[in-house]
Amino acid sequence: MDHFLYRDGILHAEDVALPDIAATVGTPFYCYSTATLTRHYHLFTEALSPLPHLVCFAIKSLSNLAVLKHLGSLGAGMDVVSAGEYLRARAAGVPGERIVFSGVGKTREEMRLALEGGIRQFNVESEPEMRALSEVAVSLGKIAPITIRVNPDVDAKTHEKIATGKSENKFGIPIARAREVYAEAAALPGLRVVGIDVHIGSQLTELAPFEQAYRKVAALTETLRADGHAIERLDLGGGLGIPYTRSNEAPPLPTDYGALIKRTVGHLGCEIEIEPGRLISGNAGILVSRVIYVKHGEGRDFLILDAAMNDLVRPSMYGAHHDIVPVIEPAAGTEAQPYDVVGPVCETGDTFAKGRPLPAMVEGDLVAFRSAGAYGAVMASEYNSRPLIPEVLVKGDHFAVIRARPTFDEILRRDTIPEWL
CATH class of the missing domain: 2.40.37.10 (Lyase, Ornithine Decarboxylase; Chain A, domain 1)
Structure with a gap:
């Protein structure tokens, strides 16, 4: 609507x-319609209730300061993928504790900016990035909260240019290597592991790929906890599609998506983070x-x-x-x-x-x-x-x-x- x-x-x-x-x-x-932005944001918060959660708007979809200010006033967090997007979120009045930093190529300068300005977490994409972040955090006398993005090798059945969860995509670490990467992260002095991150693509029009990915994340959560990691948050990404035509075939509703999240990972006691962009904006x-x-x-x-x-x-x-x-x-x-x-x-x-x-x-x-x-x-x-x-x-x-x-x-x-x- x-x-x-x-x-x-x-x-x-x-x-x-x-x-x-x-x-x-x-x-x-x-x-842009303020009423539509408001309604679509609330669809997600209502869909995830009563689970502890934070809806982080994906700034890459629409980055105007006025839009960010409005969503931030509703309680939204922000998902950023660059220093510029981080500064936009802060300029819009969103506090650092509601900002997650995603992206496959974060620079040391961007890491430093976010650590000094305040950040909820970094969604780390690779071992080299993880090591660089630890070095930057140590140099600033800080501890960087992180999730590690795992690539579940799930076909999102979306356009090839916006699919991010298959093994050939550049994003995340292979889920089969998660245990060794998390072990290294726990040993690095500048990092604190807080959770797991996954994002399989954009403009998904069915729920089955989400279910495949989230069930893999649920199993990984149990495994990592058994290894001694405190998995407190699950960042499940975004990607839920919208109807671009006025046909009768519409993508799943946020209520269906929320029910899927509760069914697949709701029993784990984690705070749930999602990063919708397109469905809000x-x-x-x-x-x-x-x-x-x-x-x-x-x-x-x-x-x-x-x-x-x-x-x-x-x-x-x-x-x-x-x-x-x-x-x-x-x-x-x-x-x-x-x-x-x-x-x-x-x-x-x-x-x-x-x-x-x-x-x-x-x-x-x-x-x-x-x-x-x-x-x-x-x-x-x-x-x-x-x-x-x-x-x-x-x-x-x-x-x-x-x-x-x-x-x-x-x-x-x-x-x-x-x-x-």
């Missing part, structure tokens, strides 16, 4: 008409764009928009689907016609959809890409020297620009021409 609905024939974000935002900030722009955001031209080609019509692959790269990068809808609701019975929906970037890959059925469109019409809140603005670039587009947050009947569109002068001033030129 989201809060982007037609009202009196006009698509609204909560109680704000999208044409009103477009008239104020221009197009294209991202728009995905359907909480849309991308609004304007038709520049309708071009009649050889056997096809092109809808040329002012948004491009640099603004929303998922269709070009992953072949991903986003529902595209007119902001002005078509009259009942209006016939649809197929369009290739494209942007103005000089790449054939700058294509959002081919043969997409839409009502007849004309220059100046507004369209909205649904389910664009996750991995939309965060993956945007200034390719073709196109400015990053604004982000807008709606709450009830008012909205605010939470990231402004930079001017061309601001973009040009970032470059420096050497004196010898």
